[in-house]
Amino acid sequence: MKRVLVSDSMANEGIDIFRNTPGIEVDVITKHTPEELKELVSGYDGLVVRSSSKITKEIIESAEKLTVIGRAGAGVDNIDVPAASKKGIVVMNTPGGNTVTTGEHAIAMMLSLARKIPQATASMKAGKWEKSRFMGNEYCNKTLGIIGIGRIGTVVADRARGLKMNVLAYDPFISPEAAEKMGITLASLDEIYGSADFISVHTPKNKETTGMINAAAFAKMKKGVFIINCARGGIISEKDLYDALVSGKVAGAALDVFEEEPTKNLDLIALENVICTPHLGASTDEAQTTVAIAIAEQMVDYLLKGEIRYAVNFPSISADLMNAMAPYLALAEKLGKFHAQIISSGIEEVNIEYSGEILKFDVTPLTIALLKGLLTPILNENVNYINAPVIAQERGINVKESKSSAVGDYRSMITLTLKTAKAVTTTAGALFGLRAPRIVRINDFAVDVVPEGHLLMLYNHDKPGVIGNIGTVIGTANINIARMHWSRVQEKQKAMVVFSTDTPLDEEILKKMKETTNVISVHQLDM
Numbered sequence: 353m354k355r356v357l358v359s360d361s362m363a364n365e366g367i368d369i370f371r372n373t374p375g376i377e378v379d380v381i382t383k384h385t386p387e388e389l390k391e392l393v394s395g396y397d398g399l400v401v402r403s404s405s406k407i408t409k410e411i412i413e414s415a416e417k418l419t420v421i422g423r424a425g426a427g428v429d430n431i432d433v434p435a436a437s438k439k440g441i442v443v444m445n446t447p448g449g450n451t452v453t454t455g456e457h458a459i460a461m462m463l464s465l466a467r468k469i470p471q472a473t474a475s476m477k478a479g480k481w482e483k484s485r486f487m488g489n490e491y492c493n494k495t496l497g498i499i500g501i502g503r504i505g506t507v508v509a510d511r512a513r514g515l516k517m518n519v520l521a522y523d524p525f526i527s528p529e530a531a532e533k534m535g536i537t538l539a540s541l542d543e544i545y546g547s548a549d550f551i552s553v554h555t556p557k558n559k560e561t562t563g564m565i566n567a568a569a570f571a572k573m574k575k576g577v578f579i580i581n582c583a584r585g586g587i588i589s590e591k592d593l594y595d596a597l598v599s600g601k602v603a604g605a606a607l608d609v610f611e612e613e614p615t616k617n618l619d620l621i622a623l624e625n626v627i628c629t630p631h632l633g634a635s636t637d638e639a640q641t642t643v644a645i646a647i648a649e650q651m652v653d654y655l656l657k658g659e660i661r662y663a664v665n666f667p668s669i670s671a672d673l674m675n676a677m678a679p680y681l682a683l684a685e686k687l688g689k690f691h692a693q694i695i696s697s698g699i700e701e702v703n704i705e706y707s708g709e710i711l712k713f714d715v716t717p718l719t720i721a722l723l724k725g726l727l728t729p730i731l732n733e734n735v736n737y738i739n740a741p742v743i744a745q746e747r748g749i750n751v752k753e754s755k756s757s758a759v760g761d762y763r764s765m766i767t768l769t770l771k772t773a774k775a776v777t778t779t780a781g782a783l784f785g786l787r788a789p790r791i792v793r794i795n796d797f798a799v800d801v802v803p804e805g806h807l808l809m810l811y812n813h814d815k816p817g818v819i820g821n822i823g824t825v826i827g828t829a830n831i832n833i834a835r836m837h838w839s840r841v842q843e844k845q846k847a848m849v850v851f852s853t854d855t856p857l858d859e860e861i862l863k864k865m866k867e868t869t870n871v872i873s874v875h876q877l878d879m
């Protein structure tokens with residue numbers, strides 16, 4: 353039974369999916385202190401949050417069973433994703449589920465802002481009729497500068513064009529061609545600051561964007577500009593915004609998000625020219641139902657079938673793609689696991705070359721699977737698809753991928769070269785038929801090894817009698833040989849034999865083998 357904790361309010365449609373799925377048990381506990389949440393989480397396999405629960409490193413580290421954190425929404429800045437990745441926890445979100453709703457909220461905020469609708473409403477509710485106090489500004493033919501033209505920015509641009517606004521967008525990650533297709537005019541930040549009457553922010557919050565709209569940015573803006581933030585608090589410096597609002601440089605600000613939530617910055621929100629909502633961007637029935645259903649389905653599929661969709665720390669693999677890639681993922685993992693057991697010192701560099709039909713896939717998950725296989729025999733800790741790249745990076749292992757069109761005898765091949773302090777070694781793997789992994793090369797030797805069970809790999813001088821002597825050692829120990837593959841490189845007068853045995857060999861027999869005439873080295877592998 354997999355247990356899921358929903359720690360923020362979530363639409364019932366999503367909770368019902370958990371409740372009605374055999375094999376899943378769900379608890380909804382939305383009132384808790386951070387300490388209480390830390391205690392609670394430890395008993396669960398899955399955790400669902402929106403933006404209220406802050407999933408810190410401390411919470412993640414104490415979550416013994418947790419394998420997945422689902423964000424019913426887009427932004428994952430309330431989750432310590434690096435800490436989750438290190439612990440092998442998948443973090444998934446529901447991109448797109450609340451995009452239109454949040455874009456509409458930004459437009460609603462912009463329209464309310466320059467027409468002072470919240471202030472006029474408050475005045476009327478206080479029994480006043482202050483017609484001349486609430487003079488507003490028109491939108492038609494004004495310039496809207498959008499910072500971050502992703503999903504929500506695009507919705508805002510589209511709706512603003514309907515208002516006959518000129519839309520400019522800044523986004524360093526969108527090519528001019530892509531922007532042209534979207535009908536978006538790209539501009540530099542300075543161009544936006546210099547010409548926009550309204551500026552709406554729609555980037556994620558990260559190292560680059562935190563504080564990007566600060567005093568220096570306000571200084572470049574037109575006097576009387578209106579600012580809208582329905583993305584994340586802190587992208588705009590609240591202190592610098594306050595000063596710009598008080599000085600009149602900024603005519604008004606519409607804020608849905610704050611540096612700290614719930615905000616304690618009452619000085620800022622008390623300003624007459626600030627309108628605000630308590631992080632309501634995604635709060636419509638439609639969006640909440642959509643994201644709740646989406647995250648519940650994604651998490652159920654992960655917890656019960658291992659299917660990963662919309663993970664922010666692992667490439668998405670749909671069930672169909674997973675099915676098609678499964679044999680290659682198994683091959684990559686087996687190859688890594690095999691190679692890790694024939695080296696004798698720390699890995700410095702991993703070179704992975706993909707060739708043949710395998711190239712029709714995005715090879716990123718294959719590299720992750722290979723790293724998982726490679727690190728598993730070396731480390732005590734639990735290595736999985738999520739933490740394998742993090743562990744490799746932490747251990748200073750340089751991972752390089754390359755692609756080649758040369759496949760030789762195989763439809764697809766993965767060639768793995770490992771550089772350690774002592775040697776550079778190469779193995780290669782391919783599929784036999786369409787699904788069965790095989791090791792087809794070990795350094796200079798062409799082989800055909802089934803990477804399963806207990807393997808014994810021996811290098812020897814290519815002299816008569818070696819196989820017979822080894823066979824006698826194994827037979828005397830009453831160990832049954834299931835398979836045997838022999839290969840040699842004639843010009844080097846070296847040979848290699850890989851046995852598959854029904855049971856592992858103990859140290860004493862291994863020692864006897866190493867002492868057998870003409871044997872150079874012996875490796876026992878557990879696949």
Ligand SMILES: NC(=O)C1=CN([C@@H]2O[C@H](COP(=O)(O)OP(=O)(O)OC[C@H]3O[C@@H](n4cnc5c(N)ncnc54)[C@H](O)[C@@H]3O)[C@@H](O)[C@H]2O)C=CC1
Pocket residue numbers: 425426427428447448450451454499500501502503504505522523524525526554555556557560561582583584608609631632633634635
């Ligand atoms: N107020 C609310 O309730 C909600 C807020 N959000 C927030 O809205 C923001 C946008 O969300 P989406 O559109 O779904 O994300 P998205 O990932 O689709 O778009 C973000 C865009 O920002 C761009 N970007 C990244 N760094 C940038 C930089 N330094 N300068 C300019 N552009 C940059 C990216 O290239 C991308 O095009 C996020 O911060 C998200 O957390 C999302 C949903 C609801």
Ligand SMILES: O=C(O)CCC(=O)C(=O)O
Pocket residue numbers: 402403424425426427428450631632633634635
């Ligand atoms: O769940 C919410 O209400 C906030 C949504 C949000 O900020 C997001 O999806 O990034």
